[in-house]
């Protein structure tokens with residue numbers, strides 16, 4: 001087994017043992033591929049990433065909405081999903097196992113992305129590279145089947161589908177937004193919620209689940225105003241790690257170039273689209289993904305979705321699976337509103353302030369929160385030491401409070417500190433079981449940012465020990481200053497030794 005596979009195995013086992021992600025669920029019934037439970041540590045982490053994401057969207061003046069997960073067949077006919085939301089599937093001629101052809105190729109060859117390859121191309125690569133069935137070693141049938149990813153159900157006898165993305169469900173109330181936002185474009189909304197895809201053979205843990213949490217920002221924009229975008233000036237000098245199609249074709253590396261330069265070189269089209277790409281980049285950096293592990297990759301023409309005019313992905317370099325797509329930024333043009341206009345017979349055009357009747361275009365930032373959660377666990381897992389060195393501002397537990405011993409009044413003081421920090425809105429844990437060494441190790445494994453120990457000196461001078469997870473350095477701090485010191489440590493670049501007196 002390769003080193004990479006060992007790492008994935010270690011990571012997944014660590015993530016299970018420390019209450020991050022369990023599954024595939026239901027474990028006690030042997031599990032069903034593609035479904036997971038977030039345990040206490042994982043749910044705290046995912047919530048924190050979602051809070052960062054909400055904060056970033058609100059910062060850029062998007063409003064959050066929440067739409068139904070289930071919608072009738074007509075909606076998915078209009079959106080194009082019933083016809084085009086398909087994956088290329090190949091069947092093993094020996095065990096009849098089904099696999100997604102493009103993913104199989106990406107896993108077994110040097111090809112980084114086989115998304116959008118034609119059936120002929122997929123089959124010829126499988127043949128040339130001699131790719132066999134991963135479960136039995138048999139050969140694949142020489143045919144690619146279309147496999148629809150929509151999960152079907154019924155509501156009071158009516159055919160309905162679980163949404164495969166939040167996007168479509170966000171678009172449907174467009175006329176309501178139009179009135180709510182006082183008949184003025186652009187309109188910016190986002191939605192966070194569950195979506196479902198009946199993946200052929202889900203692997204790679206929560207990176208490709210059948211049920212997952214999406215988070216998608218949508219802007220309805222006047223197509224004539226894409227290059228008259230006020231907020232463009234705020235991001236035009238920002239450097240982005242751009243991997244344009246031209247660079248990919250010439251085997252060049254991606255480059256950090258400013259948005260303005262990228263537009264001059266013809267890599268990015270409109271101001272509004274460029275702004276969306278900068279927002280997408282900010283989302284992942286804010287969630288704690290290191291900048292050097294992020295790149296923005298332009299889609300080739302054969303890779304683009306049925307609705308997209310311009311499309312770039314945000315990719316993160318994982319230790320487990322290499323460069324991994326975590327977000328797509330698309331100019332969907334008037335595809336969605338025109339199609340829903342036609343199918344619903346509702347007029348979805350609007351009259352702009354210039355008196356023109358238009359169908360707004362949609363610019364979308366489409367991602368989910370499972371992949372960034374997995375990315376954080378992957379990137380910050382210190383395999384040797386069994387630590388999760390998660391960025392402090394999104395650590396599942398901010399601080400764990402211990403009494404040195406479970407007697408002589410120390411637990412009462414520790415409980416009081418727990419309550420005080422909880423009231424100040426920190427995520428705190430109280431732990432009095434096992435030796436201090438074991439408590440440190442348990443918290444390091446869960447990614448707790450800081451451990452606070454109440455000892456006998458506390459009774460004399462009201463100070464406690466703070467211990468940093470990563471350096472394992474310790475300082476003493478007054479109980480009354482704990483909230484401020486913690487705030488400083490979690491949310492600024494403060495040096496640990498500056499938080500208190502050295503021990």
Ligand SMILES: [Zn+2]
Pocket residue numbers: 092093094095096097133134135136137138
């Ligand atoms: Zn097989």
